[in-house]
Amino acid sequence: MGHYCRICGKHKPNEKFSGKGHKNHICKACCCLPKKDRNRIDYLQEMYGFWEQKNISKKNISRLGTLSEYEDVEVAAIASVLRVVGTRFPLKKKRLSRIFKEMPELIPRLESTGIIQKRSFSGYAEAVEDEANAIYDVWDEYSEMERNKA
Incomplete structure (x- = not known):
């Protein structure tokens, strides 16, 4: 084994x-491997673990603050984005949809750092708008039918 x-x-x-x-x-x-590379891999795995957690705790947020000052640019960028997410949206339930509704400017930063896949929300606004338009169209048809009956 x-x-x-x-x-x-x-x-x-x-x-x-x-x-x-x-x-x-x-x-x-x-x-x-050089210790710097091993630490970088460890820190990235740690931060992706924070993203997957049910709750990003205050200790996690302080750890992300420490990592946001790290010399590696990628680690620092991911840590700073996750620190904002952890501060504003610590609970995992509906985290992405809440980010999209309340802080849509954060979505490109999450995509650029690789935390979420690109284009996962690209058609979201259009889909919601299309669905709303379809509902309004049905309602208009229904109200027109009711007016024609009367």
Whole structure:
């Protein structure tokens, strides 16, 4: 039975792990990576975990504040966006729809950092408008039929 490497995300046999790597769940190949790269991968996984959590806590928000000052541009950008999300929308339930309604300017930032997929909300406003127009059209037809009866 092997182990899971938290850096490369693969299951590998015991022989691929050294003593410290066993404890830290880092394989020998990933141990050879520069510490800066390993930290970057860890921080990105940590932040995507915050996004998936049911609640972004105050401790998570303070951690995101620390990570937003990190030297890597990608890590800092994602941390700053998630910090805004965590402050305004800490609960996961309907988080994206609430962001779209209350802070639509945040959607492009979430897309550019890769937190959400691009175009996941591109047709949302048009779809809502089309649905509303369809409802109004049905209502207009119904009210016209009622006027013709009378």
